Amino acid sequence: MAYNVLVLAAGKGQRMGKEKNKVLLEIKQTPVVIHTCQVFENDEACKGIYLVANKREIDEIQDLLTEFHITKVKQVVEGGRERQESVFFGLQAMKEESNHDPLVLIHDGARPFIKQKEITKVALSAEKMGAAILAVKVKDTIKKVSHHQVQETIDRSSLWAVQTPQAFRLSTIYNAHVEGEKRGFVVTDDASLLEQLGKPVAVVEGDYQNIKLTTPEDLILAEHYFELNHGGNRDADWTRI
Numbered sequence: 001m002a003y004n005v006l007v008l009a010a011g012k013g014q015r016m017g018k019e020k021n022k023v024l025l026e027i028k029q030t031p032v033v034i035h036t037c038q039v040f041e042n043d044e045a046c047k048g049i050y051l052v053a054n055k056r057e058i059d060e061i062q063d064l065l066t067e068f069h070i071t072k073v074k075q076v077v078e079g080g081r082e083r084q085e086s087v088f089f090g091l092q093a094m095k096e097e098s099n100h101d102p103l104v105l106i107h108d109g110a111r112p113f114i115k116q117k118e119i120t121k122v123a124l125s126a127e128k129m130g131a132a133i134l135a136v137k138v139k140d141t142i143k144k145v146s147h148h149q150v151q152e153t154i155d156r157s158s159l160w161a162v163q164t165p166q167a168f169r170l171s172t173i174y175n176a177h178v179e180g181e182k183r184g185f186v187v188t189d190d191a192s193l194l195e196q197l198g199k200p201v202a203v204v205e206g207d208y209q210n211i212k213l214t215t216p217e218d219l220i221l222a223e224h225y226f227e228l229n230h231g232g233n234r235d236a237d238w239t240r241i
């Protein structure tokens with residue numbers, strides 16, 4: 001099973017509240033997005049990385065890719081205003097370079113703790129089912145709230161928290177983005193486009209450690225996950241940033 005991966009790094013990281021884009025923050029002197037790319041660089045099933053970045057950060061990211069020997073990057077693509085647009089720009093670049101219909105994994109650059117096991121699981125599921133996502137069962141009680149009043153408690157037995165990578169045939173997800181644009185779909189993940197078009201999406205159990213670095217407290221968790229996975233170096237000094 002071979003695939004190309006689209007790594008998304010063109011956000012602003014506003015919820016993180018730091019001076020720089022959160023995917024450029026460092027864990028042990030290595031930027032988050034490089035940690036993410038290294039996972040795919042080391043996966044022999046990954047045949048190409050397409051990295052989507054902010055226009056003003058492309059040169060910095062190109063230098064980082066060289067410095068950290070990320071050799072599988074085929075293109076660094078300029079992102080869009082929203083994640084959905086960034087994905088579409090990345091898919092367009094991938095489609096222009098592909099002479100076949102490869103499996104494509106779409107992954108948040110802000111999720112550096114993705115593991116090989118989950119990548120393989122979601123890719124194999126998509127190869128079989130056409131589309132697959134990683135998700136983990138929610139652990140909290142979820143309520144619908146309006147004006148600080150509980151409206152409804154949602155039965156959590158069927159609720160899952162969705163992660164990335166999300167995996168598809170390139171033509172499937174590219175066409176879904178085109179159709180979604182035509183119909184004015186606004187989505188926060190790519191599988192939603194297929195769902196709204198009535199197409200099936202398989203769910204593969206993910207790993208709770210595959211967190212998306214979003215708010216400052218995620219950085220504390222990231223430091224511990226890094227130690228857990230890379231040995232006990234406490235070099236991740238978030239106060240430096």
Ligand SMILES: Nc1ccn([C@@H]2O[C@H](COP(=O)(O)OP(=O)(O)OP(=O)(O)O)[C@@H](O)[C@H]2O)c(=O)n1
Nearest residue numbers: 009010011012013014015081082083086109110
């Ligand atoms: N226009 C955008 C927005 C987001 N992303 C990427 O999509 C992933 C998930 O998005 P999110 O966590 O929301 O990142 P930001 O948009 O940067 O965060 P915020 O909403 O706090 O600004 C991130 O790796 C982010 O870099 C992107 O490539 N292009």
Ligand SMILES: C[C@](O)(CO)[C@H](O)COP(=O)(O)O
Nearest residue numbers: 083108162163164188189212
């Ligand atoms: C794609 C995603 O990570 C799945 O949970 C999530 O939807 C991204 O949302 P964000 O607001 O762009 O971080």
